[in-house]
Amino acid sequence: MKSFELKYGCNPTQKPARIFMADDRDLPITILNGRPGYINFLDAFNGYQLVRELKEATGMTAATSFKHVSPTSAAVGLPLTETLKKATFCENVPGLDDSPLACAYARARGTDRLCSFGDWVSLSDVCDAATANLVKREVSDGIIAPGYTEEALAILRSKRGGNYNIVAIDENYVPEPIERKQVYGITFEQGRNDTRITEECLRNLVTKKKDLPESARRDLIISLITLKYTQSNSVCFAYDGQAIGVGAGQQSRIHCTRLAGGKADTWFLRQAEKVLELPFLPELGRPARDNVIDSYINQNEEDVTADGVWQRYFTKQPEPFTKEEQRKYLSGITGVSLGSDAFFPFSDNIERAFRSGVSYVAEPGGSIRDDEVIACCDAHDMVMAFTGMRLFHH
Numbered sequence: 001m002k003s004f005e006l007k008y009g010c011n012p013t014q015k016p017a018r019i020f021m022a023d024d025r026d027l028p029i030t031i032l033n034g035r036p037g038y039i040n041f042l043d044a045f046n047g048y049q050l051v052r053e054l055k056e057a058t059g060m061t062a063a064t065s066f067k068h069v070s071p072t073s074a075a076v077g078l079p080l081t082e083t084l085k086k087a088t089f090c091e092n093v094p095g096l097d098d099s100p101l102a103c104a105y106a107r108a109r110g111t112d113r114l115c116s117f118g119d120w121v122s123l124s125d126v127c128d129a130a131t132a133n134l135v136k137r138e139v140s141d142g143i144i145a146p147g148y149t150e151e152a153l154a155i156l157r158s159k160r161g162g163n164y165n166i167v168a169i170d171e172n173y174v175p176e177p178i179e180r181k182q183v184y185g186i187t188f189e190q191g192r193n194d195t196r197i198t199e200e201c202l203r204n205l206v207t208k209k210k211d212l213p214e215s216a217r218r219d220l221i222i223s224l225i226t227l228k229y230t231q232s233n234s235v236c237f238a239y240d241g242q243a244i245g246v247g248a249g250q251q252s253r254i255h256c257t258r259l260a261g262g263k264a265d266t267w268f269l270r271q272a273e274k275v276l277e278l279p280f281l282p283e284l285g286r287p288a289r290d291n292v293i294d295s296y297i298n299q300n301e302e303d304v305t306a307d308g309v310w311q312r313y314f315t316k317q318p319e320p321f322t323k324e325e326q327r328k329y330l331s332g333i334t335g336v337s338l339g340s341d342a343f344f345p346f347s348d349n350i351e352r353a354f355r356s357g358v359s360y361v362a363e364p365g366g367s368i369r370d371d372e373v374i375a376c377c378d379a380h381d382m383v384m385a386f387t388g389m390r391l392f393h394h
Contacts, residue, residue, distance in 0.1 A: 001027050009038045022180075028173035029144075033157050034165035036142055040120055042069045044144040047122030048169055050074055050229040055124040057198055057221050060241075063104035063131075064226075065111075065119040070234075070249065072119065073111035074226045075242030076218075077104040084110070087270045089286050095130030102130035107242040109138060112263055113290040120144070127152045135159070139287060146171035195389060197224045202362060202385040206370075207377045212385070215240075216337050216360040223339030224362060224391065230341070232392040235349075237264040237356060238337045244268075245356070253340070257349045261356040262298075265330055268357075269297045272321070272329050279315045288313070296321060333357030341391040343367040347376035354380045364390050 003020035004027065017038050021027055036044065043066035054062035054074060061077035077100025085091045088110025096102050101123060109116050121135055123145035132152035135143060142165025143156065156166050180189045199217050201224065219238040226236045226243045235256040237245035244267045247260030269275060270293060278296065280289055292313045295304045302309060303320075310317045338353050340363040350373060353361065361377060365386030377384045 001030075003027070004031070006038050006041075007035065014038075023176065028170040030168045032148070032153065032166040032168055034142060034160075034163050036165040036167060039068070040142050040165060043067070043120035044122060044142065044167055044169075046229045047071065047120060048144050050225060051122050051124040052171075053197065053225050053228070054222065057196075057225060058218060061100040061104050062124040063101065063108045064122045065105070065108045065116045066122060067115055067119050070231045071108075071226055071229060071243065071246060072115040073108045073243045073246065074222060075104045075107035075111070076222065077101055078107070078241040079103055080106060083271050083276070086276050088113075089289070090134070093130070093134050095128075095133070099128055099130035101125050101128055102134050105131055105134055109134070111242060111244055111267055112246070113286075114294055117287060117290070127156070129155060132156050137286075141165060142167065144169055193228065193391075193393070195228075195391075197221055197228065197389075201387045201389060204365075204386045204388065205383060206365070206374050206386050207382060207384045209378070209381055209383050212360060212383050216335070216383070219337035220339055220360060220362045220385070223337055224387070224389075227339050227341040227391045227393075229393060232341050232394060234393075235260050235338060235340045237261065237353075237358065238339070239264075239335065239357075244336070253342070253344060254346070254348050254352065256340075257338075257352045261352050264336065264356045265326075266294065266297055268330060268333055269321070269326060272326075274319070274321050274325070278318055281313060281315060284313060297326070299323075330355075330357065335359050337362070339363070341393070343370070344373050345369060347372045349373075350376040350380065350382070354382070358382065361385070362387055364388055 003018055006017035008015050009017040019041055047064045047066040050064050051062040058076055064074040065072045090106045117139050119140050121143040126147040127145045128149055129151040132155035136155055136159050144167040156164055179192050180187055223236040223238040227234050231249040233250050233253055233256050234248045236243050237260050245260035245264030247256035250256040292304050305318050305320050334357050336357040337360040338358045343364050343366045345367050359382055361384040
């Protein structure tokens, strides 16, 4: 298949639309079910590159959950604790403990469940039944993987009334070294960003403290590879083998850090006993629970504990999760890693990162205020590496 006609482009008014190989080669994909759209394929191809690189860099199975051409999270296949299973609604997923791939997707999907709603799934390995069962129960647009077991394919084909988008990609496909796109009828051309992100990128430790444990190296690599496929400006918080807060597409870096830090805080707070024990009505579905938990933690659109409101969601009125309680809970968090796709121009980013438990930082360096940023890291007993590598993605 050299070309695939799409229903439309980014919007229904943008026709005709298709994907094709400019060099007349066959497309490196097989559409096994459904009819993916323009944005679906943008998510699929960016996401697959991300998980493929994560596996190459860490040697571990990887998964990512993509929405609107940025990852909500990415993760490697570490086992989930019982607390994390409960926080991500994965307590009773069959085969989860025996499938690193399912663990990777449970982490990626469960990190930012609001943003993962209606996601595109990308997997580094052949999709197994455990992963397929996990995907089947979530609201999702489609999936890409290098292959599927027969059982997994049957499970996924039963999703969305038989119309779920399932794409297989040739894991041996190598793209051309030059990439092109058009804007306003003008063609842009550049070399592909084939920079390899490995532990070598973390050798230049510029802070007084230089103890960078293996777990932090892994998490910083996860953060940096995630950023490589995130709309810039962007920063990424990572912890325990997964991205826990992605701040994407902001004009100001401090806004990236605040956004990602807020998501990381919410991820940690979801695991607090007060949240895990919320007395939900048994008929309340997972997407509704996600919205309620977000409102309960962040106290945004509505007070879900208020009289006349709580009855819609709970069997009994829960106590509010006060800001003082949240601050106390978060104050005990340390060991979080933070990557940035470009240098930090001011130390305010480090101050905000410290509030979310960041102990390890990786950024390119090169700001005229590098000394101030390093001094701020030293004041908070952080370890920071200058990678010398910008990771803008547009």
